Amino acid sequence: MRLLQETKQIMNQYHITANKNYGQNFLIDETIVEEIIEHAAISKEDFVIEIGPGLGTLTSRLLEKAGKVTCIEIDKNMISILNNRFSMYPHFELIQNDILKENLHTLINKNLQNVSLKKAKIVANLPYYITTPIIMKLLEDKLPLCSITVMVQQEVAERLVENPGGKATGSITYCIHYYTNPKIVLTVPNTSFIPSPKINSAVIKLDILPSPKINVKNEAFLFKIIKCAFMQKRKTLLNALSNANIAEKATLEEMLNHLHIDTNIRGEKLTLEAFGKISDYLS
Numbered sequence: 001m002r003l004l005q006e007t008k009q010i011m012n013q014y015h016i017t018a019n020k021n022y023g024q025n026f027l028i029d030e031t032i033v034e035e036i037i038e039h040a041a042i043s044k045e046d047f048v049i050e051i052g053p054g055l056g057t058l059t060s061r062l063l064e065k066a067g068k069v070t071c072i073e074i075d076k077n078m079i080s081i082l083n084n085r086f087s088m089y090p091h092f093e094l095i096q097n098d099i100l101k102e103n104l105h106t107l108i109n110k111n112l113q114n115v116s117l118k119k120a121k122i123v124a125n126l127p128y129y130i131t132t133p134i135i136m137k138l139l140e141d142k143l144p145l146c147s148i149t150v151m152v153q154q155e156v157a158e159r160l161v162e163n164p165g166g167k168a169t170g171s172i173t174y175c176i177h178y179y180t181n182p183k184i185v186l187t188v189p190n191t192s193f194i195p196s197p198k199i200n201s202a203v204i205k206l207d208i209l210p211s212p213k214i215n216v217k218n219e220a221f222l223f224k225i226i227k228c229a230f231m232q233k234r235k236t237l238l239n240a241l242s243n244a245n246i247a248e249k250a251t252l253e254e255m256l257n258h259l260h261i262d263t264n265i266r267g268e269k270l271t272l273e274a275f276g277k278i279s280d281y282l283s
């Protein structure tokens, strides 16, 4: 209740209505906030990047726990609110930018030069209209991160943590399992936000692996093959890859036989390791 009142009061004071174009759904459930903070396991040795702080609900708790918190927010209406609330804290930094345009390498490396900050972590209630591009950026940029703890739509969460080859597998599933150890740590009802989204949400935690789960000769090629397989999900892997001109059909058939993979299999049924073998065979 306290958080609901506080959120409404801030919105009234600054004449804010949630901007749908920016995917704004503000958290109003303090139990959920506490659980996110707990799962993210933040300490004073941590440099935390918060994506889309909004009115600052998570930010306020992150500032109590972390050594440094840098928030990246696109909406200028939020910027003045956040500055009024938190600019008195020396360990608070606010960047007005689109997260997809921010150079996170530079930001993290600069902050980890501070000897008292040992690990970089991402914590966020993500804007849902760009969940996938944000997660892909965080992983593919190979940032020196320790973990990513983020709220996403429940359905997306299930796809992200699914074992590759399982029912909800999407091409991003492979990327997640290549770079991280993923798990759903919390399911969150839609009533935990204002405005309340149509669907429920979930918090996932991605622990970044010290090195990728499998070793391949050509990582870019591996992900190209996976993307091609999923662009034509209903087709067999063989047809999807030959339509995408990855190789001649005969070569692909020979490869599948050589690797003891059923030539009628669809890409979504393959494990990460199988895609790794295919990628190595063809590269």
Ligand code: SAH
Residues within 6 Å of the ligand: 022, 023, 024, 025, 026, 027, 051, 052, 053, 054, 055, 056, 057, 058, 072, 073, 074, 075, 078, 097, 098, 099, 100, 124, 125, 126, 127, 128, 130
């Ligand atoms: N963390 C807040 C708000 C979550 S809503 C809370 O939990 O209550 C998502 C937030 O992401 C909004 O503040 C929105 O303005 C911000 N946002 C949307 N698109 C963004 C982008 N491209 N880059 C950075 N922030 C973005």
